[in-house]
Amino acid sequence: MSLKLSFYGGAGQVTGSNFLVESEKGKVLVDCGMEQGADLVEEHLYGPFPYDATAIDALVVTHSHLDHVGRIPKLVRDGFKGKIYLTPPTKDLATLILLDSVGILAEEARMEGRDPLYETSDVEGAFALMEELEYHVEKPVAPGVSAYLRNTGHILGAASVRLSGEDGTTIVLTGDIGNSPSPLLTDWEPTPDADALVMESVYGDRLHPRHKDRVETLLKVLACAIERGGTILIPAFSLERTQLMLYELSNFFSAKQLPEIPVFLDSPLAIKVTAVYEKWGSTYFNPEAEAEMKKEKSLFEFPFLKATPSTQESMEIEQVKGQKIIIAGAGMSHGGRIGGWESQYLPDPKTTLIMVGYQAPGTPGRRMLEGAREIRLGGHPVRIRAKVENVEGWSAHADRDELLKFAEAALAKKRPQAIFTALGEPATERFLAQRIHDYLGARAIVPEYGQTWEITKESVKEVQH
Numbered sequence: 001m002s003l004k005l006s007f008y009g010g011a012g013q014v015t016g017s018n019f020l021v022e023s024e025k026g027k028v029l030v031d032c033g034m035e036q037g038a039d040l041v042e043e044h045l046y047g048p049f050p051y052d053a054t055a056i057d058a059l060v061v062t063h064s065h066l067d068h069v070g071r072i073p074k075l076v077r078d079g080f081k082g083k084i085y086l087t088p089p090t091k092d093l094a095t096l097i098l099l100d101s102v103g104i105l106a107e108e109a110r111m112e113g114r115d116p117l118y119e120t121s122d123v124e125g126a127f128a129l130m131e132e133l134e135y136h137v138e139k140p141v142a143p144g145v146s147a148y149l150r151n152t153g154h155i156l157g158a159a160s161v162r163l164s165g166e167d168g169t170t171i172v173l174t175g176d177i178g179n180s181p182s183p184l185l186t187d188w189e190p191t192p193d194a195d196a197l198v199m200e201s202v203y204g205d206r207l208h209p210r211h212k213d214r215v216e217t218l219l220k221v222l223a224c225a226i227e228r229g230g231t232i233l234i235p236a237f238s239l240e241r242t243q244l245m246l247y248e249l250s251n252f253f254s255a256k257q258l259p260e261i262p263v264f265l266d267s268p269l270a271i272k273v274t275a276v277y278e279k280w281g282s283t284y285f286n287p288e289a290e291a292e293m294k295k296e297k298s299l300f301e302f303p304f305l306k307a308t309p310s311t312q313e314s315m316e317i318e319q320v321k322g323q324k325i326i327i328a329g330a331g332m333s334h335g336g337r338i339g340g341w342e343s344q345y346l347p348d349p350k351t352t353l354i355m356v357g358y359q360a361p362g363t364p365g366r367r368m369l370e371g372a373r374e375i376r377l378g379g380h381p382v383r384i385r386a387k388v389e390n391v392e393g394w395s396a397h398a399d400r401d402e403l404l405k406f407a408e409a410a411l412a413k414k415r416p417q418a419i420f421t422a423l424g425e426p427a428t429e430r431f432l433a434q435r436i437h438d439y440l441g442a443r444a445i446v447p448e449y450g451q452t453w454e455i456t457k458e459s460v461k462e463v464q465h
């Protein structure tokens, strides 16, 4: 008895998470994500899946980031009719993320002169197949395969997936592992029962600043920005990062660490995502944050915060005199409403732009980070006289040492036959694999796209196609 594990995405790359696990009778996918580069629409996105979508029994989703869910509507369009299992918060968030992606894909496709990858009807087809699966419930999902989810502390609802065969052979796939401790989420749970472990390695070779330092730095940067007297722009990632920013701002203001100035949440998606965080906060946050939620109803609101979902409300921000903070997407300044604010305010030397996340090569955010004094936004050149600040440590991913701790915890009881380092750049995956081997004495494998491995309780072997 064995399980087969194939890597069809997220091997040697951070994005495009897609793994196939097969028993003798059943086929289960874990994640069906979008590959993301400088350009969302890449040639390989449009190609066929390397497996028959109609033959897949079920899909289990680790979390709602686009690089883990973004190709689900295409899978449905290609004939997948099985169930899609995910935690209740992940279901709500994936619904928002997928509906939002329809517009982005349509826009990109128009520029490239081709049909979009999928449309709203495909997304709705996916919703009809979704079935909620709570953490810590063993659920048969396909002939000869059952699934069990555990919290990974990455974003709200994120889970690792343990898939078990009939004889108890187990494969655990981590999805993304959180930057614990988080002020909102419970720390990641160990997975001490894998015969084979597939773990993420995005920051497998880097360390984050300490959590205390990242809050202090953010406060310092904000205080300086307010002192400069101009508008403060924060390009924000809608999911998790925006909620963390609101949470910290709320704390700073209520502790009177910053003077009270109006804050605008100018992102329709981030506003909806924040509502999902409020909906599940009293049951899916860590105990302290849950208690705070029950007492205060929301951790993300404060008296002079204004959400501006409609275009009209967004336009009215301009009329507000005096200093203000504007939080708007997209996080790398590559679209969304932030571009308009940047065009308007970056030429003003009193403005401060605060970046709180990874800026991919080729994006306007990255160019500003590298010191460009002029960028193109919406087809127009924009002169940058504003101060550009970069605040590190707000990533939702575990760093080098935390990943090693995760691997060590996975080895504590039942030693996996092998640990695969996936979902990272090739050099990072190799670095983490080397450390797992050297420090923990475990067999670590850097998987390649298209490889299939046979997993039993006694061995892990590559299957030659």
Ligand SMILES: [Zn+2]
Binding pocket: 063, 065, 154, 176
């Ligand atoms: Zn993620």
